[in-house]
Amino acid sequence: VDNFKVLVCMGSSSDWNIMKDAVSILKEFSVNVDYQVLSAHRCPEEMLQMGKTAHEKGYQIIIAGAGGAAHLPGMLASASPLPVIGVPIKATHLDGMDSLLSIVQMPKGVPVATVGINKANNAALLAVKILATQSDPLRDKIIQYKAELKKKSHAQQSDLIF
Amino acid sequence: VDNFKVLVCMGSSSDWNIMKDAVSILKEFSVNVDYQVLSAHRCPEEMLQMGKTAHEKGYQIIIAGAGGAAHLPGMLASASPLPVIGVPIKATHLDGMDSLLSIVQMPKGVPVATVGINKANNAALLAVKILATQSDPLRDKIIQYKAELKKKSHAQQSDLIF
Amino acid sequence: VDNFKVLVCMGSSSDWNIMKDAVSILKEFSVNVDYQVLSAHRCPEEMLQMGKTAHEKGYQIIIAGAGGAAHLPGMLASASPLPVIGVPIKATHLDGMDSLLSIVQMPKGVPVATVGINKANNAALLAVKILATQSDPLRDKIIQYKAELKKKSHAQQSDLIF
């Protein structure tokens, strides 16, 4: 898995509290990860440049989190041949519905793989599942991860104290 | 008003049916207008280049219409020192609510002047009001336009046939 | 920029906590600003009178914030030839969606330049961008402001502590 590398980026450092979950998961699966603030609205040219060149820098996948009028995932998807996973982040109002619609409702030709509101962890798991399509060891880890989810779910039974 | 020039752009030619209302209004006020398809998602670099240089090309205002995950107005606003007026266009689903939220909920530092769903005509009138802040003849035209709106409103009374 | 003057008004002093951000930004750009409570529902005649005369009092732009059934921006826009920027303020319920729709969905002929929920700061920046269409020094300040936004965005990178 050494040759896998994922870019986790976000519109603002205020998104870090959510987006670091993605980094944790990727590290848990031993996937290389870089993370950075990359604002579509404050650094549009760098953002576009990153989109255009990310695949040349060795990234296989881009995970992008943003809130409100969340343009970052869609703009990276427009510039990059890589799959872009978008994380709608709940900003100050509307409980993340604005971010969700801004990210998921992309026009024909420019998809963003959208996960649930604030679900950066799921964005990372999706990235791992994508990488696992070309790595049997990673697929095995995914299958094992699922087995552990199941075990934890069983263990929750003991929390049901009436 | 000869030195005024507004750029009307839209994400796709399918938006033209709505956006040409903006061109009509601007022509009605004798404001120079250029119009073009400029897709944030299909031509991001040209789009950004236009954003960066529009003020150097003699434009005072950009009007941008887009539907769905409507990134065009916000991305132009991120690149340009000009005021950008955004027109949320009803795409195939959600009755324009996705476009509205994608355009209006911009982060601190990068405003888009958003008008109502499909209200390209109002975007143009807002542009004229903006230009009129530096042109007394244009302001007079605005005042006259309002007087005509009032007259037409009065005339509607005769349509109320019971 | 000495001849520029913006009116910031709001439906109630309870909106001041949000609306003073607009005043801060305008002062930061050395734009003259007056601010006042001006209730469409409690002082409709004064409000309309202000709308009708604001341009004669030397204002170029009106910024109006209101919550709930937020009529202030639209009513000022109906009375004034000036561009009116509306700030939807989150009132007690519905997270500002009521204010947003009441402000943005104006009928043909009477536009309000709507910004995001509680985004009084962006209303002021939009006002500055509008004024900058007739002032090269102000445009330069805008360009510089954008450069600083970019710098701050870069600086946020150091906040990403894993």
Added chain:
Amino acid sequence: VDNFKVLVCMGSSSDWNIMKDAVSILKEFSVNVDYQVLSAHRCPEEMLQMGKTAHEKGYQIIIAGAGGAAHLPGMLASASPLPVIGVPIKATHLDGMDSLLSIVQMPKGVPVATVGINKANNAALLAVKILATQSDPLRDKIIQYKAELKKKSHAQQSDLIF
């Protein structure tokens, strides 16, 4: 009931198709009714003047229909001591939700009696119920009207053909 008079007004003649239902109902109950186009956004001063003087002109109740950023009912309520009944009219988008919120979410001190979307008939019935609080004959008519509703409801049973 000869001294009762209701004003039915609407923002545009395009609302007449809905609002004439209110006129029909009022006539059915032999309540005097005037109806007119009265645009909050195109004729704000006349509108306010009407609001201020309607009670002096012999009206007991104002019914106001409007769509989109529907300010007419609220502005009349702000100007008039009379009860104002608001009819949210479905405009082009959002299925009347914008009109509903613009009308119903009025601030403390300035109520609008809001009925369902496009329910001008119910606005008129509400007006009749209000007038009936001071007229026993009108109350009897209301009670009779309810009895007829019940009878018609019973009669619908024969429409259930399986």
Added chain:
Amino acid sequence: VDNFKVLVCMGSSSDWNIMKDAVSILKEFSVNVDYQVLSAHRCPEEMLQMGKTAHEKGYQIIIAGAGGAAHLPGMLASASPLPVIGVPIKATHLDGMDSLLSIVQMPKGVPVATVGINKANNAALLAVKILATQSDPLRDKIIQYKAELKKKSHAQQSDLIF
């Protein structure tokens, strides 16, 4: 105003915190008021009985507050020839949108005069405005109340401390 009497009822005592505002306002205008818990879902027959007889008990108006699937106002309106004012109360979820739609979207023939979410005070003011259609002293009080609202609005200016 001695012969005026308003019934304020609510689905549960948990609504009292909101609904007592209605009682306060009515007392402020010296309108007689009774208030009671009257649950459409727990005491449907009493509720209907009250609806049927309220006008015989000397009430001119019913104000009814309810949350969630808020059936109380509509059911009283179905039973009573009196005008019913409905107050949508924010229950545990959905920020009052469920209550608002359950109250305002009544079918043809059975209107409820709906006010804003949790706006029991406005329900009472609407009741006073309704009663004032048959009482000049009450109308004068309404006009005076509006003048005080205006004065208070002016006074808020001093709260705008930058």
Added chain:
Amino acid sequence: VDNFKVLVCMGSSSDWNIMKDAVSILKEFSVNVDYQVLSAHRCPEEMLQMGKTAHEKGYQIIIAGAGGAAHLPGMLASASPLPVIGVPIKATHLDGMDSLLSIVQMPKGVPVATVGINKANNAALLAVKILATQSDPLRDKIIQYKAELKKKSHAQQSDLIF
């Protein structure tokens, strides 16, 4: 199954087009069914009387369909010890969301078993599933019905003509 009987009722004959699906399904399962118009708002007392006595009339289940401020299911549930299944019917606006919330958001103590918008067929299937808890032959029919659904689903494969 001869002793099973279900009451299908609806607020208006305009709901019949949807509600007859429920009757069809019940007949398909040889469950006795009566159907009638029963308006909560136009015949509240009969409606309540039916709620109170339905179980004495031999009904095991009530299915109630209504649109807009859909009070029928909840009011029947308040009066009856029987399980009430509510069908939110799309009325003129808001695509059935108003009906759904009016039916499903019932207060503690008075549940309504809500099915999807316009899904009268599912209401009937739910009724059959409920009756099947006390009838092995009916349970077998349900199991067979599910087997046929599966078969039909398989058969759809041949419709996928590329």
Added chain:
Amino acid sequence: VDNFKVLVCMGSSSDWNIMKDAVSILKEFSVNVDYQVLSAHRCPEEMLQMGKTAHEKGYQIIIAGAGGAAHLPGMLASASPLPVIGVPIKATHLDGMDSLLSIVQMPKGVPVATVGINKANNAALLAVKILATQSDPLRDKIIQYKAELKKKSHAQQSDLIF
């Protein structure tokens, strides 16, 4: 009532705080109840197996609570001939609207009896009402329970302290 048994299950132990209300109510009515964590997404096969066999294990009804993309109730309904009652649980965002729609909008053929957001108590009462269709003693308890609700509602009157 000894032969009645209800299964209460939930997607995660974090739902227990809500779902235990269902257990309380069932015990209050002396209905046997088992409860368990049963995740559609983490243990899909066990979940399906439970759905397929619950009726053989002596359960008459399944109550299932889940939040977000709440698939548990619908998947159990797809596998089981038993009536399934779904409880939409408010997860982290969107105030339970996502859970509600995921549970209630089931396709033709596979109904879920949906109750209000977080209303596990009502799910249990619905289960009791369903069981009472085959038990006169249970029906009597339901009628008595309703009588107590009425009594408590009356008692709330004393809480209205002005």
Added chain:
Amino acid sequence: VDNFKVLVCMGSSSDWNIMKDAVSILKEFSVNVDYQVLSAHRCPEEMLQMGKTAHEKGYQIIIAGAGGAAHLPGMLASASPLPVIGVPIKATHLDGMDSLLSIVQMPKGVPVATVGINKANNAALLAVKILATQSDPLRDKIIQYKAELKKKSHAQQSDLIF
């Protein structure tokens, strides 16, 4: 690209009209594709079995479209180590919002890569982008596809006939 294979499945043949767009795009990129009706609610066991074994059958990616309470994508994601791309399909009501929330709001551990409402074409393009992470020729095709999108966007300019 011969060893790439994608499974396109859908809840019902009524989704085919949308989902065949995915098949078209995949064929356009010479990616092998199988397509089938696979109902989570009508054939839950086959569906789960397919989820569990799809990776063994040589699929790299699953694309699943569903409407209403759209459980198919999430259930497949729960069973499969493969990345699952979900297409929310507009069913009869709510304009696809129910499908969108049912698909995107998955719990931690079980991501679905969600695309826009009815955007099966984008689901396929996302699949191609994912496969391209392990195929330089496919990446080149993606880059070429983007170039053609740009060209088509330019060509639309000639459609703007004023």
